[in-house]
Amino acid sequence: MWPSASRITIYEYYPGAPIPHYCIQCPDYPCVSACPTKALSVDQLTGAVLVDPSLCTLCLKCVEACPGKVPKTTRGKSHVLICDLCFGDPACVRECSRVGYNALKTVKKPSNTGIKHYAKPPELVAEEFGRKIYM
Ligand code: SF4
Numbered sequence: 001m002w003p004s005a006s007r008i009t010i011y012e013y014y015p016g017a018p019i020p021h022y023c024i025q026c027p028d029y030p031c032v033s034a035c036p037t038k039a040l041s042v043d044q045l046t047g048a049v050l051v052d053p054s055l056c057t058l059c060l061k062c063v064e065a066c067p068g069k070v071p072k073t074t075r076g077k078s079h080v081l082i083c084d085l086c087f088g089d090p091a092c093v094r095e096c097s098r099v100g101y102n103a104l105k106t107v108k109k110p111s112n113t114g115i116k117h118y119a120k121p122p123e124l125v126a127e128e129f130g131r132k133i134y135m
């Protein structure tokens with residue numbers, strides 16, 4: 001187990017209100033445009049952002065550009081971590097289903113650019129969620 005290297009991070013700002021946080025594949029990929037070393041590219045098959053570890057300098061410009069501050073760093077890795085959708089067969093979805101929670105499912109990426117609305121910093125998502133359940 002190495003949760004800090006997972007490309008999904010679960011935050012719990014409010015008890016009982018876990019917030020999963022991960023890349024939502026923005027239609028305009030601001031992280032890719034912001035990378036000065038071309039370490040990021042888009043998988044043409046899945047739309048996932050791919051990181052080339054040999055080109056990443058950990059400058060964190062992609063984190064600055066990401067509306068949700070999604071790219072992660074962790075001890076022992078010299079490059080950022082971004083969900084690569086497991087190249088089309090998401091292991092998180094399989095595992096969630098195997099243990100019986102069925103909270104995840106794979107969907108086709110909507111063409112609607114409103115999808116970017118979902119890329120938010122986790123504290124903002126938690127605040128909105130907290131307001132809904134506690135107020
Ligand atoms: S941290 Fe790595 S992937 Fe992100 S912008 Fe810098 S070089 Fe590119």
Ligand code: SF4
Nearest residue numbers: 023024025026031066
């Ligand atoms: S959510 Fe962040 S990491 Fe994912 S595509 Fe958008 S800008 Fe890039």
Ligand code: SF4
Nearest residue numbers: 083084085086090092
């Ligand atoms: S799709 Fe793969 S890389 Fe992305 S969060 Fe799930 S298990 Fe991790």
